[in-house]
Amino acid sequence: MKRVGIPRGLYYHKYSALWESFFKNLGADVIVSDITNKKILTNGSNACVSEACIPIKAYFGHVIELIGKVDYLFMPRFTSVARRQYICPEVCGVTDMVRNSVKELPKIIDTEINLRESRKNSWNAALYTGEFLTGDRKKISRAYKDAVNEYKSKRRALKFADTEFGASPAKDNLKIAIIGHSYTVYDTFLNMELMKKLNKYGASVVTLDMLDYLVSKDSCKELDKQFFWDYGTRAYGGAIQLIKNGRIDGILALTSFGCGVDSFVDELVEDKIRKDSDIPFMKLVLDEHSAEAGFLTRLEAFIDMIVRRRDNDFYISTSGKHLYNS
Structure with missing residues (x-):
């Protein structure tokens, strides 16, 4: 069983349900780095350029935390998550930043996430990622569809049931x-x-x-x-x-x-x-x-x-x- 490591930083906090479900559906052993702590942040700050923001420095620390524990390191290369819009340039380039600053990295799955022109590109990203673990495209397709459903379910759970943002525990809350x-x-x-x-x-x-x-x-x-x-x-x-x-x-x-x-x-x-x-x-x-x-x-x-x-x-x-x- 292949071990896939996911750094608990940056867009993990948004897409964790999708990524973890997808890799598990493909039979991988998913290992997520520990919750951010002082050691992780210190290690990341020491490895990263001083001009970077604190989430980038923490991400470096999460990568370092996984070295020696996994066969693959999932570090998607984000470009866009919405049509005709981009994300932070530092997040876009963090994969290359890590490659050039951190030694002894495992094999990196550097899938590009680019939905600027079409959401169909998400399927291309899933196919590229899945082929690191299996050549069976049907299995990848099933794994991805199930993962998307899991992700949507978790996202719906975050939203309140009505436009009033839900009922408060107390009237004066x-x-x-x-x-x-x-x-x-x-x-x-x-x-x-x-x-x-x-x-x-x-x-x-x-x-x-x-x-x-x-x-x-x-x-x-x-x-x-x-x-x-x-x-x-x-x-x-x-x-x-x-x-x-x-x-x-x-x-x-x-x-x-x-x-x-x-x-x-x-x-x-x-x-x-x-x-x-x-x-x-x-x-x-x-x-x-x-x-x-x-x-x-x-x-x-x-x-x-x-x-x-x-x-x-x-x-x-x-x-x-x-x-x-x-």
Whole structure:
């Protein structure tokens, strides 16, 4: 039985159900690196260029974690995951970055994921990947179809049952939305267990994955042209959905220091939120030097502000319309 290793970083947090199911259906022994920890991040930071963002550095560490444990290393070469849009250039090139920086790597399955022109390219990617394990195309086809069904089932489970983002555990429960890449939102080590902290403060969490992508895409038509990056569509369109919903108490933008995509997209998102709503907004920036104490202080202050604002009948927003006109 061939052992296939999958680094628990970057788009693993979005497509893990698809990848793991596909390889298991082909009879492979799937080995996923450990949950991100200090050792993994340190090893990755030491092997990676200092200018890279923290998710890239963590990914390097996950690759190193799998060396000597697997026969194949699954490192898909992402180009596009949405029609006529691209993803982060660092993520696009991370496979080559790893090849040139990390020694003694096992054989790499470097499937290109490029859905810019057609979703049919996903089948070509599955066929290329499956042929590393078997020459039986029918078996690959069955394995891929079953994996897609598994993936869709898991994705549906993330979404709330209604447009109100589901029922809260309590009537006065806060709802906090997190806008960010899946690899920062769902990596509990990198974001210092942000969701768990919010839950302790009595807040339920909404992420971009819980929103309807097609609605987000349609919402972005108000812009002069389409986003170059897929994440821009999800973040900006998602912000519009959150504003229109009317039941969001606060929005957090989770970003990595040095992220070029976020430096552009987050500014548009913040501007949209402040112009069209009075929802409190805060940006949290992550890197390998982030201290949990400072992170926690900012988070507590944000939640405290929201609670005071909600409980104060005389609250007046500090943004939006002027109180007096000269």
